[in-house]
Structures are given as C-alpha cells and as structure tokens.
Amino acid sequence: MNIIEVHNLSFRYSQAEVLRNISFKIKTGTFLAVVGPNGVGKSTLLNLLSAGLKPDTGSVKIDGKTIGSYSTKKLAGKIAVVRQEFIPIFSFSVIETVMISRTTHYGQLGFETETDRDIVNEALEVTDTAQFASRLLSNLSAGERQRVFIARALAQQTPILLLDEPTSFLDLKHQVNIYDLLKTTQLKQGKTIIAVTHDINLAAQYCDTILLLASDGRYCYGDAREVLTVEKITDVFGVRIFSGKIRDESFFIPIGKSAKDSEKFGTTQGNI
Amino acid sequence: MKQLLTKRKLFFQIALAFAVLMIVMFACSLQGTQHISLKSVFASSGTPNSINPDYEIFVHVRLPRIILACIVGAALAGAGVVFQVLLRNPLADPYILGISSGAGLGSIIAVVSGFSWTLWGRSPIAVFAFIGAIGTIWLVWFIGRLTGKANVTGLLLAGVVVNAFFSAVIMFLISVTQSSKVYSTIFWLMGNISEEDIFVLWTGAGFIIAGTVALFYISPQLNAISFGLDDARSMGINTSRIQLAAFAIAALTTSIAVCLSGLIGFVGLIVPHGVRLVFGPDHRQLLPLSTITGAIFLVVADTLARTIIAPAQLPVGIITAIVGGPFFLLLLIKSSHKTSWFNK
Known part of the structure; x- marks a missing residue:
C-alpha cells in the first residue's frame, strides 16, 4: 500500500528550476531519506509534500487523494512536519509547545480534553522529554529542543512524519538519539517517515529507502543499499x-x- | 512543575482582574479637583429645581471619563497583543503599521479643510483620524500582501515607509497652513481623554468587548501562530483566515481608540509585555488579562493626568510613558533571568 505517490512533480522558483519530473511511491511504514547537494530542492520537496507549496506540474497524492483536495485541518491529520531549528519569540514551556499540536481538537472555549492530555503525555514519554516538561523551550539545548519538536509532531498523531534536517545542529550522541527515536516510532507505530538530511551515513544506517537528488535534475530512488554507492x-x-x-x-x-x-x-x- | 492553563484557573484570574478594575475605577472616580462625597452622590440625583452638584460631577463628568479611559486602555492593550503575535515581533504595538501617522494625517486634513460639523458627537478631527487610521492600515496590509503572504518583514517595512511618508505629508501641511488650529491637532495627537457623550461610550465599549471576545475565541490558534505560519498551518490551522480576522479586529479596535482619544502611546506595547512576563505567553490567558490590565493602567494614568497639576490637565500620553516606561524596565530586569525573547 502506497501512502504517498508523487507523479511527474516539477517546481521552479522565478530564478531557477529546482525539481523536474520527479516520480516515486512511498510504501506505508517506510523510513525515507532525501539526500543531495545544497540547492537541489530537498526542502522544496518537503514543502510540496506538506502542501506549503503548489507544484507547477505533476501531482502529490496522499492516501490516493491529491494533496490539494485536503483541507488544512484534514491534511494536519495525515502529515506532521518538524522544521529546521526554530525558537518562537515567546517562551512557551515544553508541555505547552507539545499541546499546541492538539489545537484543532480542543473542546469548546479552546481548552484541551482529557484525551489530548493523554496523547501529549505519551508523546513526552516516548521522546524522553517528560522530565523537563515544565521548562521553557528557550532554556533547552538544541538536542532537547529537537526532541520536543518531534514530540509535538508525534502528538499530532499522523501516519506521516516529515523532518527537515533533524540533526543538523546536534552532536554525535544527539544525532544518534534522534535517529533511534525516529526508527523506534517507525517500527513501533508504523509511521512513514521522510527526513531531509545531509548525513549520508546516518541515512545509510537507519533508512530503508533513499531519494538522491542531483543538481542537474537527475534523481535516483530506491533501496538504501542500491542508491548509496560510491559511484553515485x-x-x-x-x-x-x-x-x-x-x-x-x-x-x-x-x-x-x-x-x-x-x-x-x-x-x-x-x-x- | 508548571501546570497547564485550566478553565477554572483562567476564570478565577479574569474574575480577580475584573474585580481589581472595578475597585480602581471606583477609587479613581472619587479623585479630582472637586472633592465629592459618596454619601451625597447616592443621596439623591437632584431635582430639576435644585441640582445635586456631587451627583452631577460623579455621573456626568467623572464616570464617563473613567469609562472612556477603560475602553481605550482595553482596546490598545488587546490590539498590542495581536500585533505582537501576528508580526512575531516583541517591539510591535498597535501603531506599528502606520496607524499613528494615518490618524495624524486625517486629523490635519480635517483642520486644514476647516470642517465644522459633528458626527455622533465626534469632531471632524476624530472622524477623519478614524478614516485615516483604518485606511492606512488597510494600505499597509495591502502592500504587505503584495510582497508575499507570509512575509512579516515586508509588512513591517511597508508600515515604516508609509509612516515616514505620511509624517512628511503632515509636516508639509503644517508648514503651508500655519493655522493656529494646528495646535489643537497636536494636542489631540498627544493622546487626550476627556468627557464623552454616553452614546459614543457605549458604542465604543460594544465594539471593544465584541472584538475582545472574538479574539479570545481564536486565541488557541494565535498560540500556534507564535511558532510561525508554516508550523501553524501544518498543525491544521487555517492561518490566512485567522491572520485576517485578528488583523481586522485589532486594526478596528485601535482605530476606534484613536478616534476616541488620539494617540496614547505605550499602553499597547508595555501592557502585553508586562502581562506576558508575569503570566506567560498563552494567548487564552494573555489576551483577556492584558485587556483588563490595559484598562486599569489607563484609568490610573488618566486620573494622574487630571489631578497631578490640577486644575490644569496633562495629556494622558505623557503619563503613560513617564509612569509606564520605568515600571516596565523594572519588570523586564526582574524577569529577564527566566525569560529571554530578544537575545535568542
């Protein structure tokens, strides 16, 4: 069963074409890494997959339906996104941050329900962030903060998780921690995970499938061991x-x- | 352990803040040049033949003015909260997108053209200031939209440039007219609360209360928008709709406040910050508490403005800056070890 189908996808910014006729299918429960040099459109692809951008041509289908046919709220029930390191200007606590992912499920008067609270607590436990749930986001280290944003994405309870360079500012231990966490959620919860990354070695160790994008518009999609070769x-x-x-x-x-x-x-x- | 906000806690806080507001309004209504005693205020409302001066002062002079200060303070503080989150900029206040210069331009045009009618008890200065304010913010929003839907910097820059441009036009008009009437505009622009017609008060209050309730209704979505539009959207928030609604309400309430009392600075900047420093950034709490605190703050400031150099009166904008500035700095220094929004 393919949860995501990308067909002949192209996108260009006014100055440059970044993606040309890309097609691939992602099976439910796959851990996919998108790798490639700077500027080939990895983040653009992520934005196309989360409906942040509209493709010029081609289509993205989630669960068999075109992404454009989903309402913002419906799509948020399918796809959660962890963007690159970002600190909000106002200091929310960890638990408040994770709870915000439940906003569209709040009851009347804009307050969370018992279910929301259980889901958030579980996400905090899974990501090992429950211990500092009451601390402010701005007082955490980069690694801790990244786990909080992953917790927030998990609390959104979506079958698909998109991550944009989840380990770019982290030391070795935290890099491995994050990938362990992602792998566990893939295996235990059956989530489909798509991570844009520069770290080919982590991708090789953890991911099942690789999308390798080249700057001249060529791309290579397939099993990690077949795509990640010295020649390619x-x-x-x-x-x-x-x-x-x-x-x-x-x-x-x-x-x-x-x-x-x-x-x-x-x-x-x-x-x- | 910091607890999540609960309905009960929020209700209790709002009730408490409201009680404080009532006490402050009551206490301030007894202050003034003319000493009045409560006993005689409530003794009788006077008869057509013999009016009761204490009752007259209390009901027709003090109360309307205090209610006006309350409305304007609430409007500015609420709008400040909204502009700070929409622009994701802690320096934002209700005037940041050019409302001040738009209102100024409107009022100068009213003076220069020499209109002398009134609309619902409002002078042409106030009416034109309202039109100028709402027109300017629409213009800035429109230009900001042209630079990109999620482009906060574009919006801010448009605000700054429109502000500068309108200020230049104001200066130009002042230089060429040299009318003595220009003085009244300047005084009005400094922010001034005076006795108001009861109809104007209730209309203003109605709009501000409706606006605050509507904003409270979307405050969970405003929390999500604090994390950026992309994040909010991928969490299922219809960001363009929420942004537009919040922006329109804040622009309208600010314009009403400007129309009622000129440009009172600082309330919309420091009250939201002060409340956020003490209670945290959750808008479900921040918005109602800021609104009530803004009302309290302006009632007190206006009472000072009309008593400090009595029988003369100061423009209340001077008091808000002189009292609010140092108070805010103290609060900032005291809380900066636990909060940090601009060094990150």
Whole structure:
C-alpha cells in the first residue's frame, strides 16, 4: 500500500528550476531519506509534500487523494512536519509547545480534553522529554529542543512524519538519539517517515529507502543499499568518496583536495 | 512543575482582574479637583429645581471619563497583543503599521479643510483620524500582501515607509497652513481623554468587548501562530483566515481608540509585555488579562493626568510613558533571568 505517490512533480522558483519530473511511491511504514547537494530542492520537496507549496506540474497524492483536495485541518491529520531549528519569540514551556499540536481538537472555549492530555503525555514519554516538561523551550539545548519538536509532531498523531534536517545542529550522541527515536516510532507505530538530511551515513544506517537528488535534475530512488554507492555519491556531490563497511552497512567519507592525507590517496577512490 | 492553563484557573484570574478594575475605577472616580462625597452622590440625583452638584460631577463628568479611559486602555492593550503575535515581533504595538501617522494625517486634513460639523458627537478631527487610521492600515496590509503572504518583514517595512511618508505629508501641511488650529491637532495627537457623550461610550465599549471576545475565541490558534505560519498551518490551522480576522479586529479596535482619544502611546506595547512576563505567553490567558490590565493602567494614568497639576490637565500620553516606561524596565530586569525573547 502506497501512502504517498508523487507523479511527474516539477517546481521552479522565478530564478531557477529546482525539481523536474520527479516520480516515486512511498510504501506505508517506510523510513525515507532525501539526500543531495545544497540547492537541489530537498526542502522544496518537503514543502510540496506538506502542501506549503503548489507544484507547477505533476501531482502529490496522499492516501490516493491529491494533496490539494485536503483541507488544512484534514491534511494536519495525515502529515506532521518538524522544521529546521526554530525558537518562537515567546517562551512557551515544553508541555505547552507539545499541546499546541492538539489545537484543532480542543473542546469548546479552546481548552484541551482529557484525551489530548493523554496523547501529549505519551508523546513526552516516548521522546524522553517528560522530565523537563515544565521548562521553557528557550532554556533547552538544541538536542532537547529537537526532541520536543518531534514530540509535538508525534502528538499530532499522523501516519506521516516529515523532518527537515533533524540533526543538523546536534552532536554525535544527539544525532544518534534522534535517529533511534525516529526508527523506534517507525517500527513501533508504523509511521512513514521522510527526513531531509545531509548525513549520508546516518541515512545509510537507519533508512530503508533513499531519494538522491542531483543538481542537474537527475534523481535516483530506491533501496538504501542500491542508491548509496560510491559511484553515485561521487557523481552527485562531486567529491572524492571513500567507502568502507561495518558488517552489512556501508559508510562514506569525503576526502577533499587539501585534506592532510589527500596526496597519499592520489586520484584513487572507492572501497577501502 | 508548571501546570497547564485550566478553565477554572483562567476564570478565577479574569474574575480577580475584573474585580481589581472595578475597585480602581471606583477609587479613581472619587479623585479630582472637586472633592465629592459618596454619601451625597447616592443621596439623591437632584431635582430639576435644585441640582445635586456631587451627583452631577460623579455621573456626568467623572464616570464617563473613567469609562472612556477603560475602553481605550482595553482596546490598545488587546490590539498590542495581536500585533505582537501576528508580526512575531516583541517591539510591535498597535501603531506599528502606520496607524499613528494615518490618524495624524486625517486629523490635519480635517483642520486644514476647516470642517465644522459633528458626527455622533465626534469632531471632524476624530472622524477623519478614524478614516485615516483604518485606511492606512488597510494600505499597509495591502502592500504587505503584495510582497508575499507570509512575509512579516515586508509588512513591517511597508508600515515604516508609509509612516515616514505620511509624517512628511503632515509636516508639509503644517508648514503651508500655519493655522493656529494646528495646535489643537497636536494636542489631540498627544493622546487626550476627556468627557464623552454616553452614546459614543457605549458604542465604543460594544465594539471593544465584541472584538475582545472574538479574539479570545481564536486565541488557541494565535498560540500556534507564535511558532510561525508554516508550523501553524501544518498543525491544521487555517492561518490566512485567522491572520485576517485578528488583523481586522485589532486594526478596528485601535482605530476606534484613536478616534476616541488620539494617540496614547505605550499602553499597547508595555501592557502585553508586562502581562506576558508575569503570566506567560498563552494567548487564552494573555489576551483577556492584558485587556483588563490595559484598562486599569489607563484609568490610573488618566486620573494622574487630571489631578497631578490640577486644575490644569496633562495629556494622558505623557503619563503613560513617564509612569509606564520605568515600571516596565523594572519588570523586564526582574524577569529577564527566566525569560529571554530578544537575545535568542
């Protein structure tokens, strides 16, 4: 069963075309990573998938229906979005922040129901943020804050979760924590997760499917092990890549021209 | 552990704030140049032959003025809350999008053209100021829309530029007319509360109360909008509808306030901030409490304005800035260790 179907999707800003004739289908319960160089339209794709932008041509279907046919409220019941690091100007507490995702379900007078409270508490537990539920968002570290925004997306109770570079400002431990959390929600709750990321190695370790976008409009969509290869990554990113294996999973390391050992590598590249 | 806002807590807070407002209004109504005693106010309303001066002063002079201060304070503070969240800018106040210069231009045009009629007891200055205010904010909104639907910066810039442009036109008109009447405009623009016709009061109060209730109704959505339009939309909020409604209500209530009392600064900036510092940013609480606090603040400020150099009167705008400024700074310094909205 395909939860998302993208057909011949194209989008251009006034200055540049970023996506050209992209088609792919996402099975329910897949963890998909969207990778590619800066400016190829990864975030644009995320906005198209969440109806923040309208495609020039082509279509996005969620559960078999065109995305444009959903009302804002209905769509919010299908897709939750975690955007890049953002701190609101007013200091809401963690629990208030997560509760805001329930706004459209509030009872009369604009207050949450018992159900809303249970859902929020569960999201706080799952993301391990319950311990600082009463702290202000502005007083948290970047890693903690990212977990809160994921909690907020989970409390929205949608089958689909979109994330825009969820680990971009995080240290190694927090990066792994976030991906562990996402993987758990995928496996336990059966959510379909789409993450835009720059971290190919995390994508290789955690994601089932990869959408690799190249700047000339080509793209590659498929199983993670088939898409993430030295040849494809080198081609798309335009850097020398060395790759190794830890058990079944590959890892990729870029080596630049001025890197300390660059000379020794010569012009070779590939699997070590 | 910080608790979530509950209906009961909110109701209790609103009731308490309202009680304080009533006490303040009552206490302030007894202050003034002319000493009046409550006993004689309630003793009799006077007969056609012998009027009771205490009753006359209380009912026809003090009360209307205090009610007006209450209405204007509530309107400005409520509108301040809305502009701060819609523009996601802590420096926003009800005048930020050019209402002040629009109102000023309207009133100057009224003076220059020399109209002498009245509309529902309002002078041409007030009527033109209202038209100027609502027209300007519509213009700024329209220009802001042209720069992009979610473009807050575009809206702010449009406001700043329209403000500057209209200010220049005002200066131009003042230079070419050199009318002594211009003085009355300037005094009026400084913000002035005076005795009002009862019909004007009730109309104004009706609009402000309706506006506040409507805003309270959408306050959960305003909470979501605090996180940005994209986030609010993906949480299921119809952002353009909420924005438009909140904007229209805030613009209308501000314009009514301007029409009733000229430009009273500071209330719409510091009251929402003060309430937010103490009670937090939840709009379900922030909006009603700011509205009532704004009313309390302006009633007190106006009482000071008419008693401090009695029998002369100061424009209330001077008092709001002189009293409000330092008070707000104290509150800011005291709470800055737990809140931080502009260093992030």
